Amino acid sequence: MNSSFRTIVFDGEKLQLIDQTKLPAELCYLVVNDEQDAFQAIRSMKVRGAPAIGMTAAYGLYLGLRKHAHKDHEVFYKELYVQSVYLKSARPTAVNLAWAVDRMVAVAQRHPNDLVATTLERLKSEAESIQDEDERACRAMGVHLLEFIKEDMGILTHCNTGALATSQYGTALAGFYVAHEEGITIHVYADETRPVLQGARLTAWELQRAGIDVTLICDNMAATVMAQGKIQAVMVGADRIAANGDTANKIGTHQVAILAKHFHIPFYVVAPWSTIDPKTQSGLDIPIEERSAQEVIEWGGIQTAPKDIHVYNPAFDVTPHELITAIVTEKGTYHPPFKFL
Secondary structure (H helix, E strand, O other), X not given: OOOOOOOEEEOOOOEEEEOOOOOOOOOOEEEEOOHHHHHHHHHOOOOOOHHHHHHHHHHHHHHHHHOOOOOOHHHHHHHHHHHHHXXXXXXXXXXXXXXXXXXXHHHHHHOOOOOHHHHHHHHHHHHHHHHHHHHHHHHHHHHHHHHHOOOOEEEEEOOOOOHHHOOOOOOOOHHHHXXXXXXXXXXXXXXXXXXXXXXXXXXXXXXXXXXXXXXXXOHHHHHHHHHOOOOOEEEEOOOEEEOOOOEEEEOOHHHXXXXXXXXXXXXXXXXXXXXXXXXXXXXXXXXOOEOOOHHHHEEOOEEOOOOOXXXXXXXXXXXXXXXXXXXXXOOEXXXXXXXXX
16 A cells, blocks of 8 residues: 555644645645634545545544633533534535544543543544544455456546545555555556546546556546446445445446446445445435536636536436445445345
């Protein structure tokens, strides 16, 4: 695994995150001091990827509450609930965000009579545990994916599901890293992923940096490379998985799944168990974030469309479970029919 960068670094006092809006031109870190910094980093996509968003929120909640360490018990718990609601509102689709924040709140609720200082230590420890667990889960997902990765295989991926989206390794990209460690040669095709170009700016950057063979293609080239026989599998991540196996992922994933079905190419979704939301019955129930029109009509400050044009900019789409060959988590591989209840 390429360890030349870590997306999330917590030293016990402050949180540092790679500012992913600066990549690939510049590798630099921003500092998160409290819940407001965490909210802004998540909302602006300076940090993105469902697991990374969850970890950032967990640390942000701890850091935000640390400012109230000397307040009385009642004020502290009021802040706990206010900040948790605030952080969960940063982005609605990725279930890991609410999962991580709710897990932090539950820790405090289990020991309601503890001193504030003791509760803060528990919250700090819980945030660190979430990150440690994510790293182990990502490695496990990579190992499970080896079942589907063969020598000299061409694999298409969409958006960024690598070390930049997690604590290390990634979800779908974890298989690429583990295969690389095992000496298995693969050829990765990375969709650019409009409109924010996570595939071009992030996936291509981190895979190239790790020495993994990667070719960047525009989103509208996927059918062509499939038709040419260059793709033997598609591996993507997920921001939320419904109880019936429908998955929400970065916009454009659904059309890739349709193409894979047409060309008889297996389509794998890879995500940690925490991404499964059994309370969401199907993809119809998944809230889809709609983002600013500016992401579509401008790039790098350069106008690319009429400024007064009507824009529809959903950040995610839903892939129906019928199009998914298997869902891979750290707990193992799941095949249809999917029933995550």
